[in-house]
Structure formats: C-alpha cells, structure tokens
Amino acid sequence: MRHSFTIADRDHAVWLARAGAAYRLHVGGRSMSVSLEPAADGAGVLQFDGARHDVVMARDGDVTHLHIDGEAFAVRYTDPVRRHAGSSADAAEDVALAPMPGTVVAVNVQPGERVAAGQTLVVIESMKLETSIKAWREGSVAAVHVAKGDPFERSAPLVTLAPEARAR
Amino acid sequence: MTAPIHAFRTVLVANRGEIALRILRTVKALGLEGAIVHHAIDRDSPAVRAADKAHEIGGASPIAAYLDGAQIIAAARALGAQAIHPGYGFLSENAGFVRQVAQAGLIFVGPSPDAIELMGDKVRARAFATKHGFPVAPSAIEDDAPRTFLERARALGFPLLIKPAAGGGGKGMRIVRDAAALEEEIARARSEGERYFGDGRLYVERYVENPRHIEVQILGDAHGNVVHLFERECSVQRRFQKIIEESPSPALTPHERAEIATTARNIAKAAGYTNAGTVEFIYSSGKFYFLEMNTRLQVEHPVTEMVTGIDLVAEQLRIAAGARLSVSQSDIISSGHAIEARIYAESPGRGFAPTTGRVLELRAPRGEGVRFDCGIAKGQHVTAAFDPMLAKLIVHGTDREQACARLDSALRELVLLGCETNAGFLRRVIRHPAFAAGEVHTGFLDAHPEIAAEPPLPRELADKLLAAAALSTRAVRDAADAVPALHAAMGAWRN
C-alpha cells in the first residue's frame, strides 16, 4: 500500500524505497533517485534524478510547505488508516463542516432543538459575504460547536445533528 | 478658516498589520515616538514589536477592539500620545470618532469630520459632485424618494450596481443583471450595509460594463493648498477589491491624464479637503465619471510614493501638525512606472476563499526598485478574523515592462510558507498578454477565468514536491528504512 499525499486537493500515491545510502521515489509507474540535504533555516537542496534544486521547506504536522521554482506549495500526508476510512460511517454525515474559514454571524439553533430540512442553523461570514448553513435533513441538533463572533477554519465542525436510525 | 497649529511628539497608530508598520516607519523617521494599540491576537505582530509603546485593547471580537473608539482614545491618553493615525479601514473614515478625538484634545491625522461625512455618504458625495459640475454616472438614490426607489432603479436599466450609502471597500456591493432579482438583492445589500456600516440606506447606479478604475491621489493642507500626485489605475479587481495597482495608468493619453488629475484636485478644493485623500473615477472609452472619494490613506499609496518620491505619511503628519505641504504642484513629477501587487491569504482556485495558517517561513524579496510592506512575521497565525491581506509588494521600474518584470521576479523570490497565498495567481496576472498590453478593466478576471483557475501541476514539479514531502515525512522515511536491506535491494521481484 503506497503512501498518500495530497497537493491542491489531488491525491498522489507514492512509495519511498531505500537505495543504498539514498532513496528512490516511486510515483505512478515511474521511479527516480531522490535525496534531501537540509541547510540552515528551512533552506535545503533537493536532489532529483541528479539535478539539484534549491528549496525552502517548513513542516506543520502532516503538511510539508515547500517553496520551489518560485512558487509555494503545501503537500499533505494522510495516514493510510485515515485515508482509507470510509465516509459512509456514522460520523461524517451528521456534521456540518465550514466550507471555508470565516466568522460566525449568527447561531439560530440550540442543542436539542428539532430542525426541518433547509432550516438555517448558523450564518457565517467569509469573503465579506454571508452564507447560511442550512439543515441538510430533518433532525434534532446534537451540538452547536461555535458561538457568535467565533472565527473558524475551513472544515471546522459547526453543527452536529443527532444520528437518525437509518432504514434498513 | 484658520486651522490651529498643533505640534506633537507621540503618534498613536490605531491600526494593525502592514499599514501600522508602514506608518510607524515614517513616524520614527521623523524623530517622533510611535505608539500602537493592539488586540491580544496581535501581541506578537511586527507592528507591535516595532512600536515604542503599545497598549492592549479588547472587544467581543478582534475587529470590535479596533473599532472601539473610546478605548483607543483612552489608550492614547494612557500612552501619552497627542495624535492618532487611523491608517485605512477600521475608524479611518468614522466622523464620529474623529470628533471624539478632537474633543479629547487629540489630533486626528486625516481630514475633517465634515469632509469625511460629506464623502463618506456616497449619496451626498454624488450630489456634491453633480452640483459642482463634475461628471457622475446615472443613478437612483433611495433617500431622494424611498417609495419610488425600486421603480427609479429599474428605470436606469440593467445591469445595475447596488451600493450601500455608507459603504466603502467593496463591502455590500452587488451587481444585478436581472430585473427579477432586484428586490432580493436590495434586501441582501441592505442587511450587509446594516451589519458593516450600521446603515442600511442604499443607492443604485447604472453599472458601466468593463470600466477601468482610475483614482487620483490628493493632498491638501490647512492653508488652502491642494495638490494631486497623479493617478493610479486599480482595474484588476476581484469582488470589487483591488489586487494590482499601478501608476501611471496605461490607458490614459497625456491629455486625459492631466484632465482627470485636475478634476480630482478641483473636487478636493471644492470640498475644502485637507490631508490625504483619493478621488476615484470609473473610466471607459475616453470618458470618466466621479465614483467616490476616499478620505484616508489608501492601501495602494506606495505606488504613488514610488513614482513621485514623496512620503505620503510624512505629508499627512505635517498637515496634521498644521504645517504647509512640503511640495507645490509644480514640484510633483511622476517618473518611471510603479506596480503594487497585494499578497492575500486566499485561494484563487477556490473562488478566492480566504486561507488560514501559521507563517512558517517568510523571506522578503529584495533588489533594486523593490519594496515589501508586510505586517506579518514568521510564527504568526493568519486567521479569518481580519482582512486577508498579508502584505504588499511594490516595484518601480523605468517603464511598465521593467516594472512588470521586476514584480514577476520579486514574486518568485517571495517565500511565504504555512498559509496559501495568491502569489502564483499574481504572477499569472502580470504575465497575461492582456495585462502586459495594459488592456485591463474591472471585469478583467471575470473575462479571463483561466487566470484564477489553479493550473494543472506539471508532472515533474509534482514529483519533486512529492519527493521533498516524502523525504521529510517521518512515517514515510521510517517505512523505507524498515524494509530489510535484502528485500530493498531485490525490489519488486515476483516469481
């Protein structure tokens, strides 16, 4: 099973293998010899099939931030167990996630409240525009994760609806 | 009208980010003491570190803190400041605040509250311009007769642009192309106006398709001197927000250039305007209309500084101190070409959605004619709490071509890791043939959606990124190192 990396929402499956003192990177059906010599303060030299490239790098958890050839990129590593966990399970479909970073303008519901499909749960503001986060199904509010005025990041949980018994 | 001659030793900067830092730079260069207010979230920001004194302010949200005039005036007293520079945004165009500053015996580095009120009310400003015979676009103003507002709006014909009467900076503006959507859009614009400006009044104006946005920098002192510092073209915009600004405008003939600059100067004169201000016009096929006047230092002021060599903040402080302008109109010469690119924490490929993150690496571009006004530092968090502008990259060249080339290479050189920015997008803009030819208008990005779209990653570049990431991801390296040497050497052999 290859490792999973994401660049700009695109998945890439790679494997790194030892090749003596250096490594080989396997991507798709290709492979190339690679190594990385870190220098001071985030700078480094990436050796890629014999060619040398100056890079500036920084790590933040599973994300490698990289400046190469005049552009910055973020490459995210996803642990395989997490990567392959299904979305169908109980968790994901009961939570409204923030579509983008922003701040909460209004919270219209309280935990325990019954909501109808289409009812506004919270109003968020982002990019100077208001967006209503609406109930995607009928149900009861299990938790409200934000309060008015709170800033939040992309994909932050906003409201959780109580799981409903699914028809078999 | 005699303005009192003030003098001050300590200037409080009531702002944050790059503009706070930029103002502090001049304050200190003039031998004055620089003070700053800040919300806790900005405690470690470069602006706070650069200030001689700092005072923490609070509020329901970080923005609320910077909008709390009473707290800021109290801070100015506590810090022993005699003047307050508001920067742009926040309280910079709040006449009520300006009056409170005056009542507290402090100096506001900016225009008079009357001028702010006149120009801040878009409706009044238009009426003023019309009255004095300056060109304005056809419009319908709600206040004139609220009951007939809708009808009058419809009568203008579509497309229309709805604007909040108290608005600015593109907030709450909406284009309506379909008569059926007018009512709903008006309701939305009103709600946004109320929330941003505490004022739901609107006006509607005939939307000029694909106009250029050209503005003129003005300085006026309390002694009746008003000068213009030529124009800036700010046509490349997304959602009414400027992204790239330059001077001179590649669109204007020398005659038009003189005409638009003089018109702006005359408007400022007619308004008895003091301190720095910007008169904005829309320009389309040889004609220009007065749009509005911004009664503050603009984000893009460095473009003017680069071509004229005049420090606008220094002039602002001089004017606020009651002194005369250091220059007369004939002294002001525009030389070469300057371009500014705004570095935003945003994802152009995802509809310019704001991005967040911690600044992990920051390396400013250097070189001849390069200026980098930046309000963030390594280690700082970029949050959604404020405007997503992180920095401005301004370059100067002997001509537009050289300026563009310098901007391109400076953008390449800029290293900002940890938070996605629009730097790559900016490079695509300036390398676009239409931009290179100077053929831009406010709908430029809508007309060329391919610029915003993230280009497909070339395979070799993707491979390099994956190589670097794989080599620096512990789990990946460990997995490689865990394979016994024999099996690693044998590779993917199968029998």
Next chain:
Amino acid sequence: MRRIESRLNTRSEEFCSRAQHNRRLAADLKELQRRTRDERPQRDVDRLRRQSKKPVRERIALLLDPGTPFLELSTLAANMAYDGEVPGAGIVSGIGIVSGREVIIHADDASVKGGAWYPLSVKKIVRTLDIAIENRLPVVHLCDSAGGFLPAQADLFADRYLAGRIFRNQAILSKLGVPQVAIVLGHCTAGGAYVPALSEYSVIVKGTGAIFLGGPPLVKAATGEEVTVDDLGGARVHTSISGTADYPADNEDHAIAIAREIVGQLRQAEKWPLDWATPEAPYYDPNELYGVIPTDIKQQFDMREVIARTVDGSRFHEYQPAYGATLICGFARVWGYKVGILANNGVIFNDSALKGAHFMQLCDQTRVPMLFLQNITGYMVGREYEHRGITKDGAKMIMAVSGAEVPKITVICNGSFGAGNYGMSGRAFDPRFLFMWPQSQISVMGGEQAANVLADIKVRQLARSGQTLSAAEIVGIREPIQEEYRRLSSAYYSTSQLWDDGILDPVDTRNALGMAISATLNAPIGQPHYGVFRM
C-alpha cells in the same frame, strides 16, 4: 573464495539448443502461472465486483510494502487435480514484506469456488503454517472462504494433517510467540471461523466480513432462528459485542491499512546472526542456466555451472575437491548469506556419501545453512558397492540430513530419483523450503526404467494366462504406462500435490534462495546433536 571457471561454451550448438528448449519450458511455466493467477470464469469476477471485493492478488499487492519482493509458494498447487478447476488450490501463499516485517501470507481466493477449501487447499494452508512455525514467521491471513468443500469432506476433515491441523498450527504459533493477523474480507464459516479467532489480531470489514460457526441457513435449520449475516456475525457484532474480532474497517483498503499498522508495531524479529557479506551479483549471467540444463534428463551436466550462475560473484570454496567427486561440496554466498552447498554431479558412490555426511556435520557444527542442489539418479548399486557398504553409507547421509539443526533448502534442479532424494534432503527431511525446476522429475526410479518394469510385469501376467503378444501389442501396453509414469513424476504433478513449495524458473532461483534463507534466520538454531551413525 575463488571464482568458478566456467567451461560452458555459450556459442556452442548444444548450449543454444538447450537454451531454446529451457526457455520454452520457462515460458510454459509463466503462462500456466498467469492463467492460474488471473484467469477466472466471468461470473466469479462479476460476483466479486458486485460484493465490492478485490481480487486476492490486489489485496496482497496492497498489503505488501511497494517495491519489495514476494516469494509466492506453490502457485501451481492442484494444477493437476480437480480437473484443473481449482487453480492454486484456491489459496495464495507466500513470503513478503509488510510494514518492513518479513511475514508469510495465507490468502483465500474467493474467485475460486467461493474460496471453498478442497483437500489440497487444506494441505497448502497447513504447509503455509508449517513454514510459519519452522521459520517463526508472523502470518497474515486474508480470510474469505465459504468453508470446506463438502463433497470432499472425507479427504479434508479428520486426519492428522487435514483441516484441524490448520488451527492446531495457529495455536502452536501463538504458543511460540509468533503473531498472526487475520483480515476478514468475506465469510469465515465453520472451521474457517477459527482462523480470525485464533489470531492475535483480527480486522473485519463492515458489510462484507462475517464470522460464524454456522451461517444463517444452518442456524435456521438447527434452531429455527431467523437472522441476517450481519446480525449473526458481522463486523459490529464481533468488534463490539462478542469480542471475536478486534478492529472494524470501513472497506477492504481500510482493513488492509489497519493490518499494515498492526504489523508495523510488531516487534522486529531478531535474526540468527549468520555470516553475511555485502551481496554481489553472480559473475556469470544466470540467464545462461537455460543453456546448462540438458534437454534429456539422462544427460549428465556439471553442477558447478549451476552454482556459478546462482551464487555471489560466482565464487565457491570447494571442499574435498578431489574426493567423492560425484557430490560437490563447498561454501558460497547467496545474497550475502553464507551457505554450505551439496550438489550432485553423478551417481552417489561410497566416497561421495561419506563426503556428504561429513560435510553436513561440518555445516551444522559451523552454523551454516545447507543448500542441496539435486540431480540424483540414486546410490550406486551392485555387489562391489554393497560389499563396501553403500547402504550404510547412504544411511549416514540420512542420519546427517535428518539430524542437522541448521536450516536446509533444497532445489531439485533435474532428476530426483530413489534414495538419493532422501540423502539429498527430500521433502520428508524437512528442508525449510523445497523448489523444483520445470523440467525436473521426481520418482522412486527413473521413468523409462520404471515403465519397463511395470510393462514387463503386465506382459508376464498376460503370458501366464496364455496370451501371446505381438511386438506392437507390447508397445501398446508399455506406452500408456510410461506416459502415466511421466505425468506422475513431473514437476507439475509434484507441485500439484504440494510435494514442493513451487516450481521456479531457474533464473529466479537466486532471489528465491535469498528470500528463503532470510526467512529461515527468524528461527533459533539448536545445538548440533545426532543419532547413531552406522560406521
């Protein structure tokens, strides 16, 4: 160690015709392997897709570390049984690297009769677990089996080495501290239910994985209770109610990722510190092996040419080069590992038998694994040799080969006939691994000779009952006997019956040996001790 000086003339006509012949045999092998692995009736392929199940080899590919080798064992098991309808005996078995650990994999192939276990399937699983026990290899079970193939239950259920042995071996592995990870990707019914239950770790896929002693129809028949598969033994039941399985997984990839994580946290084995040097490719091209092996099994060839194309740098330290010349003994390295090689170079005489027994003790004493390269027609017969004690000298070899504590690996390169098979570590002598080359033959005596004997018996029987046979009639009797004998002594029959661990393309031998030796080093090696040698 010195490099072997090859005497092979690679431009000779003999070399070329041999090469052509053996390359064709290798191609035939590859083609049969391909069909065994990949060719399935469309309805079985469709059924798996409907069940969102991956083919077994995709599962294994996901399980293994990319870019690492997989030594598949007994690929062609059952190729000559059950009318060829149970390719690979419905089981995939092999040694590979999972999260950096050497493991052995047992995987049910649900595209073959729903993964049902045939008698040879059971034999293959038992053999897989025997390898795990002998070499202390952690096991990953990929479970997806409909259970025992009922019509053949008498041949797979009760005897000592039949189905029960699978579970006994699992328990022994556990007792030895060798961990097992089961991934339940389909049903584990009846006995099969014990595979995950007896594993230290088990992962079960929601929706498709299920474990139960009796499936819903059996439950209905036995007690009248109506219950769904999921409610009876699905992932939720076993991971949250019964505790029979440990980790619920959302899908097959997820399950495999979890299993990889489990294997990744197993203790890295401490291997036997065998003498090792940096590996070196053979100086002589292993592809020349095709030109070494004769087209006729009766033709002699110099086994040094095989050694030269298998061992590191083609270097070989020959022991007693001038004594017992029909058995070559000596030391070499394979993938850096030091081995003691015993290779037949003709019929075994008294001196070669003594040399062999002596060399085996030497290897055992110096803790060097032994590699047997068989091409043996047997021990020399006749009055002279019996008088010299050829039987007791052969017995010495058997005593030595049986009693040795160091790992033994056997490759049947050509013929393996008669008692020579025993003295040279045949299957009964527990070599850790035994491989065959495609053209090799294995039987109690040479094919032609045996067929003649059998035909003569038949002719004599007929003569006794008064029938006289024409020459043509005799040929008519002899030919089918010979044909059947050839079939039953072929490498394909051997591998069909799991008398070996698989047929190797000769050029793959070096890698297979490297992996095999590495695997053997996971087990401790006991102190040398023997039974009584008849002197």
